[in-house]
Amino acid sequence: MKTGNKNGMAIVTVMAFIAILSALAGILVNYSLNHVQIARTRSDSEIALQIAEAGIEHAATHIASNGVVPASWARTVGDGKYCVSIVSAGSITSCSFVVSGAININPNNRPDYEFSVTLPDNSQITRDDLTKTYQGYAGPATLVHVKPKGNGNQNMLLVNSQPFVLYNSSSYDISSPNMAVNIYNDRIVNGQAKGQWWISITATSAQISQDGDLLPGGGQSGGGVGQSQKQYSIVSTGTVRGQARSVIVEGTKRKTWADFALWSNNNRNIYFKSGEKFYGRVHANTCLYFSGDPEFFEKVTSAYNGYGGSTNEVIFHKGFIKPVNTDSMADVDFTSLRSSATMVFTGTTYIAFSGTNMIISNSRRGWSSYVTNIPPYCVIYVANASSGSDLYGDAYVAGVLDGRVTVVTDRDILITNHLVYASDPKTNPASDDALGLISKRDVVVTRTCPSNLFVYAHIMATGKATSSSSDGSFGVENYDSRPPSGFLTVHGGIVQDYRGAVGTFNPSTGRLVSGYEKNYTFDERFRTDPPPEYPPLGNELIFGRWKDR
Incomplete structure (x- = not known):
């Protein structure tokens, strides 16, 4: 009897132990399944x-x-x-x-x-x-x-x-x-x-x-x-x-040509020389030429696999990359710019900025020193006329601008005096003044401009008005015969089809012989906040704020 009792107790003990193991196994299985489900949910969410x-x-x-x-x-x-x-x-x-x-x-x-x-x-x-x-x-x-x-x-x-x-x-x-x-x-x-x-x-x-x-x-x-x-x-x-995630991207924009400090389709044989400093992107589709120790603070690129002169003393802070793909201004859409215009004039037009006002002369409208307010985000288009005198869509510009304006012309833009902002972005980062100058042919600094000239604008001389290979330049009138005139300060950027000259120098001494010394600085604001309706740059985008939920 005692032996039977012991055997019975052993069986009960074993059965209880098995029950406990089964329960634990069930818990572990459920735990494992729950964790598998959690992992699957997390994976699906990702x-x-x-x-x-x-x-x-x-x-x-x-x-x-x-x-x-x-x-x-x-x-x-x-x-x-x-x-x-x-x-x-x-x-x-x-x-x-x-x-x-x-x-x-x-x-x-x-x-x-x-x-x-x-x-x-x-x-x-x-x-x-x-x-x-x-x-x-x-x-x-x-x-x-x-x-x-x-x-x-x-x-x-x-x-x-x-x-x-x-x-x-x-x-x-x-x-x-x-x-x-x-x-x-x-x-x-x-x-x-x-x-x-x-x-x-x-x-x-x-x-x-x-x-x-x-x-x-x-x-x-x-x-x-x-x-x-x-x-x-x-x-x-x-x-x-059944798992859903959302992404919101706000403030997405297309990059514009205002992203360049200096761009040319044909650089010609114009040199970057000692003492010159460039703070934005520089690119040419042809050979770049260097003399002495010019300094570049952003990437320099060329579609030509080589260079002229010497780069021994040139300072490239972010490199000189060549060859790269060729860019083109072929997609700059003047029809779209005209349709976006706030004001359209026909024939030669004179625009003098005076704070928040403009003083405009245009014979076809009968305006002589007509004063008008500058509209917000203003685009002024100056078109060619189809008949009569004063045919060409040229704009003469100068003055002090308090506002945001882009001037577009069917032919030339001619700078006649200092062209600056009411609030200088170099000393006041909060300045919201901006000027874009976009011509179908050339942008010219006229012979009447003073020495040590200041031009605050992003400039595009596209050369699309004619088939001439020498059109589409930003340059100085009589650059090779004008007496030495100090510095030409451009704060903004210059994009041109055929690089224009602003002066000449003695390659042996580096001294100015005629025209202006270059003092070009890039307006960093234009990377993300260009002048109104500025032309987009290919398929490049700028992304703003990302949020995911």
Whole structure:
């Protein structure tokens, strides 16, 4: 009997031990499965972020290629999808509603849910379309209506980058002129929808109604109006198996020609010489020539695989790179500049800046020293006339500017005296004064200009008015016969097709023989804030603020 009792106790003990091990194993399995699920969720969230960034790249390519904005798309990428929208606004999180994220259309498969999407052609996708064979939709939309029903609430939708609680018992309407949606099922088997239906939404300038009541804060965006350069904001939402991440990029702009301190298509045989300092990007499509110890604080590039003179003493702080790809001003669009103009004159026009005013003379308008205010972000276009006297679209400019102006001409721009800002950006970084000078032929410093001349502007002499290879220059009239005239200070930048001369020097002594010494400094503000409507530089972009959720 005692032996039996001991055996029975041993069996009980073993069984209890096995039960404990089984329980522990169950706990470990559940723990492991939970961690697998957590890891999977984290992985899907990270993939969703990468897919959202792919949408940003798509939008950036669209902007860089001068695509139409506003625009929106939805695309499939691997196991996920993105919805992306672009709007013409420097900031979208500070104005109206920005909507991104995903909604489970009918989480509990209830028959009384509501769902419809209105497309730009006014056709609709409704709940009746969400059958097993429906392939989904990815593209633009103008209105989303949803009442998910089911138990609990949803929080995968973001409004102005903040979680927006979606009550499943309420109905919602989201409308926007800039909206992309993606309707999909989270489980497809043999081409048939077996899981739950979702909609991903990306929208800017949106209005949101809950149970028919418009939520405060919606409305059209005012961002980007009246800015000196077009700015864009991009919203992209990536979704993978119900996990959604959004990326917002605000203040995206195209780089402009004002990014260059000195650019020439044909550098000719003009030398950079001792004592000259250059603080911005320098580029030529042909050979660059050096003498002595000029100093370059930014990258110097040439499309020519060589150089003239000697670089032994030249100081390149960020290198001299050659050969590089050839740039071209072929895409500078004078038709677009004219259509953007605030004021258009025909024939020879004289413009003297005087603070916030301009004094303008133009015989075809009958204006003689006519005084007018400088409009905000002003573009002045001086066009050729088709008949009569005074045919050529030339502008004579001088004075002190308090404002932001770009002067564009069908032929020449002629500088007749000092041309400076009311607030000097060299001593006052807060200065917002800016001047752009863009000519179809030449920009010329006339013989009447004083010694030690100051010109504050970014200058483009495109040479597009004629077929002459020597047109498209910034230079000094009578540079080789004018007596030595001190320094020509240009604060801004110079872009020219055929590099013009401003003076001559003795190569043995380095001393000035005629004309001006160069004193060129780059206006750093123009990298991100160029003069009004400045021409874009190829497909290069500047990205502003990034936010991911």
